[in-house]
Amino acid sequence: MKRFAALYAMIDQTTKTTRKVDALAEYFRTAPEDDRLWTMALFSGRRPRRAITTTRLREWAADRAGIPLWLFEESYPIVGDLAETIALVLPAPKADHADSLTDWITRLRALDDADDTARKSAVLDAWDRMEATERLVFNKLLTGGFRVGVSRKLMTRALAQATGRDEADLAHRLMGDWTPDTTTYRDLIEAPDAAAEASRPYPFCLAHGLDGAAPDSLGPNGDWYAEWKWDGIRGQVIVRAGEVFVWSRGEELMTDRFPEFAGLAGMLPDGTVLDGEILPFDGENPLPFNALQKRLGRKTVPARLLREAPVILLAYDLLEERGEDLRARALSERRARLDRLLNATPPDSPIRPSPLVAHDTWEDLARLRATSRDRRAEGLMLKRRDSAYHAGRKKGDWWKWKLDPLTMDAVMIYAQQGHGRRANLFTDFTFAVWDGNDLVPFTKAYSGLTDAEFRQITAWVRKNTLQRFGPVRQVRPEHVFEIAFEGIAPSPRHKSGVALRFPRMKRWRHDKPVQEAGTLADLKEMLAQYG
Amino acid sequence: MVLEFKPQGIYCPAGDFFIDPWSPVDRALITHGHADHARPGHARYLATQSAAPVMRHRLGDIRLDTVAYGETRRIGGASVSFHPAGHVPGSAQIRVEVAGEVWVVSGDYKTTPDRLCEPFEPVRCHGFVTECTFGLPVFDWAPEAEVAADMNRWWAGNAAEGRVSLLGAYALGKAQRVLSLLDPSIGPILTHGAVENTNAILRDQGFALPATIPVTPDTDPRAHPGALVLAPPGALGSAWARRFGPASTGFASGWMRLRGVRRRRAADRGFVISDHADWAGLNTAIAETGAENIYVTHGYTEIFARWLNDQGYTAQIVPTEFTGESLDEAETT
Numbered sequence: 001m002k003r004f005a006a007l008y009a010m011i012d013q014t015t016k017t018t019r020k021v022d023a024l025a026e027y028f029r030t031a032p033e034d035d036r037l038w039t040m041a042l043f044s045g046r047r048p049r050r051a052i053t054t055t056r057l058r059e060w061a062a063d064r065a066g067i068p069l070w071l072f073e074e075s076y077p078i079v080g081d082l083a084e085t086i087a088l089v090l091p092a093p094k095a096d097h098a099d100s101l102t103d104w105i106t107r108l109r110a111l112d113d114a115d116d117t118a119r120k121s122a123v124l125d126a127w128d129r130m131e132a133t134e135r136l137v138f139n140k141l142l143t144g145g146f147r148v149g150v151s152r153k154l155m156t157r158a159l160a161q162a163t164g165r166d167e168a169d170l171a172h173r174l175m176g177d178w179t180p181d182t183t184t185y186r187d188l189i190e191a192p193d194a195a196a197e198a199s200r201p202y203p204f205c206l207a208h209g210l211d212g213a214a215p216d217s218l219g220p221n222g223d224w225y226a227e228w229k230w231d232g233i234r235g236q237v238i239v240r241a242g243e244v245f246v247w248s249r250g251e252e253l254m255t256d257r258f259p260e261f262a263g264l265a266g267m268l269p270d271g272t273v274l275d276g277e278i279l280p281f282d283g284e285n286p287l288p289f290n291a292l293q294k295r296l297g298r299k300t301v302p303a304r305l306l307r308e309a310p311v312i313l314l315a316y317d318l319l320e321e322r323g324e325d326l327r328a329r330a331l332s333e334r335r336a337r338l339d340r341l342l343n344a345t346p347p348d349s350p351i352r353p354s355p356l357v358a359h360d361t362w363e364d365l366a367r368l369r370a371t372s373r374d375r376r377a378e379g380l381m382l383k384r385r386d387s388a389y390h391a392g393r394k395k396g397d398w399w400k401w402k403l404d405p406l407t408m409d410a411v412m413i414y415a416q417q418g419h420g421r422r423a424n425l426f427t428d429f430t431f432a433v434w435d436g437n438d439l440v441p442f443t444k445a446y447s448g449l450t451d452a453e454f455r456q457i458t459a460w461v462r463k464n465t466l467q468r469f470g471p472v473r474q475v476r477p478e479h480v481f482e483i484a485f486e487g488i489a490p491s492p493r494h495k496s497g498v499a500l501r502f503p504r505m506k507r508w509r510h511d512k513p514v515q516e517a518g519t520l521a522d523l524k525e526m527l528a529q530y531g
Numbered sequence: 532m533v534l535e536f537k538p539q540g541i542y543c544p545a546g547d548f549f550i551d552p553w554s555p556v557d558r559a560l561i562t563h564g565h566a567d568h569a570r571p572g573h574a575r576y577l578a579t580q581s582a583a584p585v586m587r588h589r590l591g592d593i594r595l596d597t598v599a600y601g602e603t604r605r606i607g608g609a610s611v612s613f614h615p616a617g618h619v620p621g622s623a624q625i626r627v628e629v630a631g632e633v634w635v636v637s638g639d640y641k642t643t644p645d646r647l648c649e650p651f652e653p654v655r656c657h658g659f660v661t662e663c664t665f666g667l668p669v670f671d672w673a674p675e676a677e678v679a680a681d682m683n684r685w686w687a688g689n690a691a692e693g694r695v696s697l698l699g700a701y702a703l704g705k706a707q708r709v710l711s712l713l714d715p716s717i718g719p720i721l722t723h724g725a726v727e728n729t730n731a732i733l734r735d736q737g738f739a740l741p742a743t744i745p746v747t748p749d750t751d752p753r754a755h756p757g758a759l760v761l762a763p764p765g766a767l768g769s770a771w772a773r774r775f776g777p778a779s780t781g782f783a784s785g786w787m788r789l790r791g792v793r794r795r796r797a798a799d800r801g802f803v804i805s806d807h808a809d810w811a812g813l814n815t816a817i818a819e820t821g822a823e824n825i826y827v828t829h830g831y832t833e834i835f836a837r838w839l840n841d842q843g844y845t846a847q848i849v850p851t852e853f854t855g856e857s858l859d860e861a862e863t864t
Contacts, residue, residue: 012790013799013800014799015797015798015799016799065668067668068841070837071667071668071834071838072668074667074831074834075667075668075669075834078667078669078789078831079669079789079791080789080791081790081791084789084790085669088668088669088670088671088788089668089669419791422791422795424789424791424792425795451795
């Protein structure tokens with residue numbers, strides 16, 4: 001545990017990537033194998049199940065610190081992180097320990113079956129024997145949420161540095177739904193790829209955003225494929241060993257959520273991996289994204305929703321055919337193979353090729369892009385015809401050329417402090433539009449301002465609070481912000497009757513008086529046009 | 532009432548004077564030279580002898596009378612004396628006695644001793660006006676020697692790897708305290724002009740500070756390998772700081788106790804050094820005054836007043852324009 005806490009401190013104490021990678025690589029060279037495996041699991045979002053509620057943790061921490069619970073609760077939003085708040089209020093440790101990360105995690109998981117008294121004594125005992133950073137790390141294990149500023153890519157690079165193995169190979173090995181219970185460090189990193197391989201997706205190839213009206217800088221338009229940029233869920237559909245696996249871009253195995261794909265094992269040959277967009281579809285056209293959203297929160301999908309919002313995969317890439325990895329081949333070849341493969345599937349198959357958008361000039365394409373919203377697309381994707389399928393975000397071959405977002409000028413009416421890095425800054429705001437003389441809230445937004453602007457608005461909020469509702473402050477309606485969003489849908493749950501997709505603050509309209517902000521009628525009009 | 536809280540600041544009717552007022556008055560008693568306490572425009576000032584040079588430097592040609600610590604002055608119907616607050620060199624708590632009733636205005640204070648300022652002295656009183664900049668149980672300062680060792684290790688590590696150490700600390704008080712903790716055998720110490728101005732004043736007063744090299748437009752960073760550069764927080768990340776190349780950055784502030792604040796500043800290291808009392812320090816100081824009535828000024832006033840009331844004091848919040856070691860300042864300057 002001390003070694004892991006030291007690693008955490010090193011990573012936390014530098015803003016420089018190379019130093020983080022060096023610290024991780026050193027850890028992967030020297031830590032016990034079990035600890036390495038757990039570290040890889042934790043840094044890739046595979047944390048142990050939460051055995052103890054945060055309510056209990058708060059009570060026990062206040063108790064140990066000798067402070068009333070209300071005082072702990074008041075301190076938490078100021079620190080902005082529960083694990084850290086607990087670590088900060090606890091008195092100095094009374095004893096020491098020499099247990100490893102794996103030892104502590106094992107002990108923690110055993111608490112799943114323990115009663116409250118046993119849990120409390122185990123947690124207090126841990127706190128009593130750990131110094132500050134260990135406590136913070138331990139509390140993070142207890143509360144979940146292990147964000148440390150190490151991306152999976154960084155971790156993979158460090159692992160490559162430590163083991164001398166190929167980074168792409170390691171990235172592939174780290175994909176999938178392994179946990180430290182189902183594998184060992186040797187099996188995961190060193191053993192020849194075995195049965196577990198069947199379900200394993202490839203690292204997704206990601207695109208960069210393209211600004212501006214026409215992408216002349218990309219060279220001749222004939223070198224490029226254009227596709228619609230769909231507003232669905234990016235996914236890989238895998239058929240291997242007679243089974244179907246559906247993965248999200250966030251590496252979540254979603255097979256059960258989409259029973260539509262269950263029959264694919266009989267329609268596609270073994271050893272097929274497709275990349276595409278999972279979309280609700282009415283047989284002819286995509287449905288709005290919020291039709292899909294209703295299905296997402298559920299483990300099993302009721303028959304009614306399956307009827308109302310059936311999904312298909314609009315496939316745009318073929319990564320593996322009959323077990324052969326095609327990623328290094330040109331997109332033009334992969335695309336031809338994809339079309340051939342899908343032509344051979346029955347007409348009622350839940351997979352269709354995402355159509356290529358024909359174009360003679362960039363100007364053609366710019367005109368077509370302007371019609372994206374009518375097709376329920378967010379814009380266009382541009383992919384170089386001869387490009388390989390890269391692992392991750394490599395600049396130059398794939399671009400997303402999105403439509404400009406919808407915008408609305410809105411009045412800030414509520415503000416709330418952020419968490420973590422943004423604790424003590426007001427970063428979470430509610431915005432309203434006019435309905436006659438009333439301001440009707442219609443969206444929240446958290447991002448889009450610079451740090452300097454957040455500091456400026458924070459100072460203003462402190463001086464212009466009208467009323468407090470717990471952590472939320474009602475502020476003087478004085479500032480107008482341009483809110484940008486990707487889509488708008490009807491929502492009976494919201495007072496305004498609309499729900500926005502990806503709302504964010506585009507600009508602080510210092511120039512705009514509150515009276516000139518948008519109205520509910522403007523929103524309704526947008527809803528009629530694009531909803 | 533010995534003291535009243537007026538729009539201009541804390542007022543003593545018996546002596547017709549204000550303590551640290553924020554708008555111009557006839558007679559101002561000043562606890563210490565920080566800008567939120569010693570403001571320009573008063574007709575007459577009274578402060579400690581050791582606070583005077585910094586005040587003159589900041590406020591120019593003011594009509595300033597000085598007293599020694601512990602010396603009693605009669606002003607109208609009030610007896611007034613200044614007692615060390617342990618905040619910055621020259622800082623004082625001001626004791627005011629009227630007809631046997633004693634109130635103390637703490638200004639800003641720190642209860643643990645450091646190597647520079649006159650150590651905090653508890654003063655018995657009936658009414659105590661206290662700051663509570665760090666009035667939450669999450670603020671617990673490590674012993675100064677530990678932080679000093681940590682800071683010197685960081686500096687030595689950077690020096691060994693050929694990197695400059697760029698350390699941000701408030702120019703008046705904090706920077707000099709940091710200087711007193713640095714081990715000059717590690718390498719040269721370079722200073723920003725704002726820091727050096729205060730250094731010069733304190734050296735004149737006889738405070739022992741290690742040798743420093745002021746940074747000028749002609750300073751060649753390569754001529755000072757392994758240097759530590761001490762600058763106000765605002766200078767870090769500015770064009771001024773870029774001349775030192777790929778430096779490791781650190782900040783010295785009580786706010787560095789919170790990871791979120793440190794990460795927002797994108798500093799490599801945060802050293803938890805404050806000129807204010809931590810949670811335990813505030814509670815001890817208040818207990819040692821023996822006061823029943825506590826007036827809470829800048830900081831987490833609502834939370835701290837509620838806590839004190841829970842503990843059996845009669846605590847109330849006093850509106851203030853003091854900012855202390857404010858978070859906004861830690862953020863923006």
